[in-house]
Each structure stands twice: as C-alpha cells, then as structure tokens.
Amino acid sequence: xxxxxxxxxxxxxxxxxxxxxxxxxxxxxxxxxxxxxxxxxxxxxxxxxxxxxxxxxxxxxxxxxxxxxxxxxxxxxxxxxxxxxxxxxxxxxxxxxxxxxxxxxxxxxxxxxxxxxxxxxxxxxxxxxxxxxxxxxxxxxxxxxxxxxxxxxxxxxxxxxxxxxxxxxxxxxxxxxxxxxxxxxxxxxxxxxxxxxxxxxxxxxxxxxxxxxxxxxxxxxxxxxxxxxxxxxxxxxxxxxxxxxxxxxxxxxxxxxxxxxxxxxxxxxxxxxxxxxxxxxxx
Amino acid sequence: xxxxxxxxxxxxxxxxxxxxxxxxxxxxxxxxxxxxxxxxxxxxxxxxxxxxxxxxxxxxxxxxxxxxxxxxxxxxxxxxxxxxxxxxxxxxxxxxxxxxxxxxxxxxxxxxxxxxxxxxxxxxxxxxxxxxxxxxxxxxxxxxxxxxxxxxxxxxxxxxxxxxxxxxxxxxxxxxxxxxxxxxxxxxxxxxxxxxxxxxxxxxxxxxxxxxxxxxxxxxxxxxxxxxxxxxxxxxxxxxxxxxxxxxxxxxxxxxxxxxxxxxxxxxxxxxxxxxxxxxxxx
Numbered sequence: 001x002x003x004x005x006x007x008x009x010x011x012x013x014x015x016x017x018x019x020x021x022x023x024x025x026x027x028x029x030x031x032x033x034x035x036x037x038x039x040x041x042x043x044x045x046x047x048x049x050x051x052x053x054x055x056x057x058x059x060x061x062x063x064x065x066x067x068x069x070x071x072x073x074x075x076x077x078x079x080x081x082x083x084x085x086x087x088x089x090x091x092x093x094x095x096x097x098x099x100x101x102x103x104x105x106x107x108x109x110x111x112x113x114x115x116x117x118x119x120x121x122x123x124x125x126x127x128x129x130x131x132x133x134x135x136x137x138x139x140x141x142x143x144x145x146x147x148x149x150x151x152x153x154x155x156x157x158x159x160x161x162x163x164x165x166x167x168x169x170x171x172x173x174x175x176x177x178x179x180x181x182x183x184x185x186x187x188x189x190x191x192x193x194x195x196x197x198x199x200x201x202x203x204x205x206x207x208x209x210x211x212x213x214x215x216x217x218x219x220x221x222x223x224x225x226x227x228x229x230x231x232x233x234x235x236x237x238x239x240x241x242x243x244x245x246x247x248x249x250x251x252x253x254x255x256x257x258x259x260x261x262x263x264x265x266x267x268x269x270x271x272x273x274x275x276x277x278x279x280x281x282x283x
Numbered sequence: 284x285x286x287x288x289x290x291x292x293x294x295x296x297x298x299x300x301x302x303x304x305x306x307x308x309x310x311x312x313x314x315x316x317x318x319x320x321x322x323x324x325x326x327x328x329x330x331x332x333x334x335x336x337x338x339x340x341x342x343x344x345x346x347x348x349x350x351x352x353x354x355x356x357x358x359x360x361x362x363x364x365x366x367x368x369x370x371x372x373x374x375x376x377x378x379x380x381x382x383x384x385x386x387x388x389x390x391x392x393x394x395x396x397x398x399x400x401x402x403x404x405x406x407x408x409x410x411x412x413x414x415x416x417x418x419x420x421x422x423x424x425x426x427x428x429x430x431x432x433x434x435x436x437x438x439x440x441x442x443x444x445x446x447x448x449x450x451x452x453x454x455x456x457x458x459x460x461x462x463x464x465x466x467x468x469x470x471x472x473x474x475x476x477x478x479x480x481x482x483x484x485x486x487x488x489x490x491x492x493x494x495x496x497x498x499x500x501x502x503x504x505x506x507x508x509x510x511x512x513x514x515x516x517x518x519x520x521x522x523x524x525x526x527x528x529x530x531x532x533x534x535x536x537x538x539x540x541x542x543x544x545x546x547x548x549x550x551x552x553x554x555x556x557x558x559x560x561x562x563x564x565x566x
Contacts, residue, residue, distance in 0.1 A: 007448060104393045105412075105446035111387050129388075130447075137448040163388030164413075165290060165420040 001083045003090045007138050010091045014052070014139065017088070021050040026141030028132060031055040031092075032072040032186035033081045036176040040145040041085045043173050052139050053082050055092040060103070061127030072186060091139065098134060107133045109156045109163070115250045116152050116263055117274065120240055128153055129160050136166055144168055149175040149183050151261060151276040155250060175275070177203065183275045195268040198234040202264050205230040206277045209244070209262045213279045218256045220244040231266065240265035240272070247278060258282045284366045286373045290421050293374045297335070297422065300371070304333040309424030311415060314338040314375075315355040315469035316364045319459040323428040324368045326456050335422050336365050338375040343386070344410030355469060374422065381417060390416045392439045392446070398533045399435050399546055400557065403523055411436055412443050419451055427451055432458040432466050434544060434559040438533060458558070460486065466558045478551040481517040485547055488513040489560045492527070492545045496562045501539045503527040514549065523548035523555070530561060541565045 004010040014021060025048025027040045033055075044051045055078055062068035075092065082090050106126050112118075113125035136144070146154045154172045161170055176184045181203035182196075191199060205227040212223045224242045231237050246253050247261045263276040287293040297304060308331025310323045316338075327334045338361055345351035358375065365373050389409050395401075396408035419427070429437045437455045444453055459467045464486035465479075474482060488510040495506045507525045514520050528535050530544045546559040 011450070101445070103446050104395060105390065105443050106393065107388065107390050107416075107447070109388045133390075134446075134448045137450060140450070160388050162384070163386050163417075164390070165417045167294070167420060167423070 001079075001087055001090065003079060003092060005093055006097055007093070010052075010089070010138055013089055014050070017050050023048040023050070023143065024139065024141045025049075025051045026135075026139050026144040027051070027053045028135050028144065028146075029053060029055055030057045030071065030186070031078045032074060032189075033078045034176075034184050034186060036147050036149060036184040038081065038085055039176050040147060040173050041082070041087060043171065044143070044145050045086050047171070048141075048143055050088045051086065052089045052091060052141065053087050054135055054139070055090060056098060056131070056135070058127060058131040059095060059099070060130060061124050063121055063123065066121075067187075067190075072189065091135075098131070103130075106130050107160060107164070109160050112152070112156050112159055112250050115245065115252075116241060116243060117265060118152070120265070125153070125156050129156060132157055133160065133164070133166075136168055141168055143171060145171050145173055147175060148172050148278075149185065149275065151263060151278075152250060155247070175277075181207070183273075185273065187271055187273065190271040191268060195236070195271065198237055199268055199273060201231050201234055201237060202266060202273060202275045205242070205264060206262055206275060210277060210279050213256055213260065213281070220253055220256060223256075223262075227262075227264070231264075236268060238267040240267060256281075284362075284370055284373065286362060286375060288376055289380055290376070293335075293372070293421055296372055297333070300333050306331040306333070306426065307422065307424045308332075308334045309418075309422050309427040310334070310336045311418050311427065311429075312336060312338055313340045313354065313469065314361045315357060315472075316361045317459075317467045317469060319430050319432060319467040321364065321368055322459050323430060323456050324365070324370060326454065327426070327428050328369050330454070331424075331426055333371045334369065335372045335374060335424065336370050337418055337422070338373060339381060339414070339418070341410060341414040342378060342382070343413060344407050346404055346406065349404075350470075350473075355472065374418075381414070386413075389413050390443060390447070392443050395435070395439050395442055395533050398528065398535075399524060399526060400548060401435070403548070408436070408439050412439060415440055416443065416447070416449075419449055424451055426454060428454050428456055430458060431455050431561075432468065432558065434546060434561075435533060438530070458560075464490070466556075468556065470554055470556065473554040474551060478519070478554065481520055482551055482556060484514050484517055484520060485549060485556060485558045488525070488547060489545055489558060493560060493562050496539055496543065496564070503536055503539060506539075506545075510545075510547070514547075519551065521550040523550060539564075 025044035057071050107129045108126045158170045180200045208230050209223045227242050243263050245261050247259045259280045265274045308327035340354050390412045391409045441453045463483045491513050492506050510525050526546050528544050530542050542563045548557045
C-alpha cells in the first residue's frame with residue numbers, strides 16, 4: 001500500500017498503476033475509520049481494480065462553532081485499517097495541499113442542501129461538494145463509495161455528479177450499526193457512557209416509524225409525533241429535526257408514499273448525531 | 284470530422300480515437316464562429332492530437348433581458364469552418380442534452396466575478412463556469428483554449444481550474460482584430476453601419492491608455508479620464524465601465540504597476556461590446 005501526501009504523487013501513482021488500474025474505486029473519508037468505512041472499502045475492493053482512500057479532515061465543511069479542531073485524527077490506526085483491507089493507495093494530504101491558495105471557487109447544490117442538516121449547518125454541504133469535486137478531479141475514479149448513514153450527503157453528491165456530468169458512478173452502501181442499533185460514527189467516541197446508552201433511542205425511534213408505516217399509517221405527522229415521544233424518554237436528547245421526506249428532492253411529504261426517507265438529527269451534550277432509514281413499501 | 288449531438292456519443296468518439304488521442308485539445312464556443320475562434324482552433328490543432336470544438340449557446344449565462352433568443356446560430360457555416368480547420372469532433376448538443384433535468388448545481392468563482400462585467404451581468408459568470416465545468420467533464424480535455432478578448436472569463440476559468448484541481452491546462456490566445464482595430468466578436472454583426480464605424484473608438488481608447496502608460500503616467504484616473512474623452516467623441520457610445528485593474532485579482536489599482544489590464548464595456552444601441560488590453564511594462 002502506498003501513502004501519498006501530495007496531489008502530484010497521487011496522480012503519478014495512479015497513472016503508473018497502468019493496466020492494473022482499469023477501474024479506480026474511491027472512498028473519500030475524514031479518517032477516524034470505523035466499521036462503516038471498512039464496509040465502503042470492502043465494497044470498493046470487490047468492485048474495482050485499484051482502491052484509493054482519501055483521509056482529509058476538510059475545514060470548509062465545518063462551521064465556526066463546530067468540531068474541526070477536536071475532530072479525531074488517528075492517522076496510524078487509519079493506515080493500518082486501510083492496509084489490512086487491501087487498499088492500494090491512501091491520499092492523506094495536509095490542508096495546504098488541498099487549499100493551496102485562497103479558494104474562491106465553490107460547488108453548490110441548491111435546494112437539496114437547504115433542508116434537514118443544511119438548515120442548522122449553513123455552508124456545510126457547500127464544503128462537502130467542493131472538496132469532493134476537488135478530490136474527484138485529483139483521483140479521477142470510475143466509481144466512488146458513500147455511506148447511507150449520511151443520507152443527505154449521498155443524495156447531494158449524486159446530484160452534483162449528475163448535474164456536472166462527472167464521469168463517476170456513485171454507490172451508496174448500507175449504514176453499519178452497533179449491536180444495539182446505534183449507527184457507527186466517528187463522533188460516537190465523544191459520547192459519555194451515559195450518553196452512549198441514551199443514543200440507542202435514535203435508532204429505536206426510526207424503527208418505531210418503520211413499524212407504523214408498515215402498519216399502514218399514512219400521516220407523517222402521526223409518525224413523527226410518536227418518534228418524538230420515543231426520544232423524549234431521555235430528556236437530555238435534544239432533537240434538532242425529525243423529518244419524513246421524499247428520497248429524491250428531500251422535501252417533507254404530506255402523505256407516506258412508496259419510498260420514504262426518515263431522518264433524525266439530535267444532540268447529546270455537545271455531540272451531534274444523525275441517523276436515517278429508508279422505508280420502501282414497494283419492496 | 285464527426286459531429287456529435289449527445290454526451291454519450293462524444294465520450295464514445297473520444298474513447299475510440301484511442302492512440303490518436305493522447306492529447307485532447309478543446310475549444311468551447313457558442314458558435315457564430317469568426318476569426319477569433321479560428322485562431323483558437325489553429326492553436327489547438329498545433330498543440331494537441333485530437334481537437335474538439337463545442338458549439339452551445341448556453342442559456343444559463345444570459346440574463347433575462349439579454350440576447351439568448353436572438354444570439355446567432357449559423358450551424359452549417361460553423362461546421363464548415365471547423366471542417367476547413369481540421370477539427371476532429373464537433374459537439375453541438377441541444378439544450379436539453381446539457382441541462383437534462385432541473386439543474387441545482389452551480390460552480391461559482393467568488394471575488395473575480397464581482398467586478399467588471401460581473402457587476403452588470405449578475406449570474407453570467409456562474410453560468411459560464413458551470414457550463415465549462417460540465418463540458419470539461421464531458422470532453423475531458425488535456426488542454427483548453429480561450430480568447431483574451433474575454434479577459435475576465437479567461438481569468439475566472441483559470442481560477443476555477445486551479446481551485447477545483449481540474450487536470451486541464453488553460454491557454455489564453457491573443458485578441459483577433461479587424462483591420463481598423465475593432466475586436467472580432469459574434470455580436471459585431473448586430474451593429475448598424477454607423478455603429479460599426481463608431482465602435483472603432485473602443486480600441487482607440489485602449490491604445491490611448493497604452494500610450495499614456497508607456498509615457499510614464501502612473502495615475503490610473505488620469506488615464507481613464509482621457510479614455511472617457513476619446514469615447515465621448517461619439518455620444519451614442521454608452522460607457523458601462525472603463526477600468527484599470529490588477530491582472531490577478533481584477534481589483535482596481537491605485538497606481539499603474541508592471542502588468543495592467545485595461546478593460547472597457549460599452550453599449551452601441553442595444554449591442555454590448557467589450558474589449559481590453561494588457562500593458563506589461565516588464566516586457
């Protein structure tokens with residue numbers, strides 16, 4: 001496994017892979033790799049000839065009050081995970097390599113970024129799409145892998161790729177969960193033991209919604225009220241949003257349809273967690 | 284010469300060019316090709332193995348009051364010019380091929396697009412950078428050619444390419460002029476005979492500026508006032524701006540430096556013309 005720190009060296013290493021490199025698979029990450037990332041890497045290994053993982057804590061997707069500075073950066077552990085999972089190339093650039101000069105150019109996906117997490121994190125998705133556009137242009141992958149856990153991010157990236165005609169296939173992989181249902185996330189390590197226990201209610205609320213939809217309840221408000229009740233069992237969970245939206249345009253729906261995205265964002269202390277499920281009645 | 288109407292066929296034709304296609308040169312245009320475009324095509328033919336010209340009147344770079352509908356579209360003439368100049372592939376898509384679904388994604392270069400033409404044409408450069416990003420992702424050229432006549436556009440595109448790490452070299456080619464100095468432009472054909480004669484004053488004003496700078500005058504205001512006098516000889520020329528700016532950041536300068544961009548936008552009747560020169564005292 002090679003580790004590159006510069007754009008030039010990434011490009012050279014991929015170009016030199018030559019015939020072994022007919023199909024480049026790419027997993028962009030912010031590091032602090034966990035089982036969720038490993039599932040993306042495994043999918044990439046299975047579906048491409050040459051797997052590139054980027055590890056880059058992207059400053060432009062953090063708000064001024066957010067956790068950019070304290071975001072975990074266990075690089076040695078991350079490299080070991082990549083190596084153990086047959087990654088060919090890790091791109092772990094310093095910030096000044098990615099933002100070499102004053103950045104004036106932004107890629108922004110309108111509409112889809114104005115709901116859900118976009119409301120409370122202004123500029124977040126603009127940072128995500130801009131850095132992904134940059135990384136896509138550096139790595140030039142044939143196929144890139146994102147997690148369903150960040151549902152809005154995956155939908156926004158897919159729309160960017162379509163709208164900008166990027167010659168890349170985006171694959172969205174299922175959310176990986178702890179045995180008690182909590183979605184695996186780099187931010188889970190911020191939780192105290194007590195918060196960690198309470199956090200399981202988030203997935204329980206999503207399961208409540210799924211059950212109600214499968215029972216035939218069609219009014220989204222009836223469902224979100226029940227979810228709110230489930231979460232209110234632990235008053236230290238501060239709900240940011242509970243939304244049932246259209247999986248295409250991320251707009252709230254009036255009535256449960258065939259395919260529904262149910263999404264939660266909540267804070268436990270200063271740790272913000274998100275989770276979601278898609279309930280697809282046509283399946 | 285091949286002519287493609289769809290993204291799929293462009294990609295296939297370029298992929299099939301194989302070994303003949305080691306270096307793809309690209310000239311993006313809105314058609315109505317003139318000697319300025321031909322100079323870009325000639326440069327592309329000289330500097331690449333396979334030359335792609337796009338002909339696409341991009342709706343997103345026109346304001347609601349601008350000339351999108353009446354912009355000239357002499358496709359047969361354009362194809363003949365391309366063929367006569369050894370172009371390998373023309374990409375002439377209908378609008379619905381480029382904007383297949385509702386476009387939510389915009390590429391925007393801040394700062395550089397807020398001065399000069401950006402002031403009077405809000406959204407214009409956002410349309411230009413977005414369509415160029417799309418065309419670059421479709422054609423995947425190694426090298427692309429733009430004209431110095433659209434100085435701000437060239438600087439904005441270069442900045443986009445740098446900021447988004449696009450693996451493309453941008454080459455800016457000199458402005459082509461009529462014998463009397465008027466910069467060649469697709470919009471010149473809108474001019475009446477009388478306006479056409481008056482329009483020569485634009486380049487005369489730029490030459491006045493060059494002469495003054497070379498004489499050692501350092502105050503930009505002294506120079507722009509003299510330019511304004513030159514242009515006011517024909518009161519039917521409505522000046523939109525006369526600016527002397529830094530060639531890097533496009534900001535007005537307090538004092539003439541080594542490299543100065545002098546730019547004019549003016550209207551003759553409803554026809555808006557732009558022109559510019561760079562005066563480089565270090566040469």
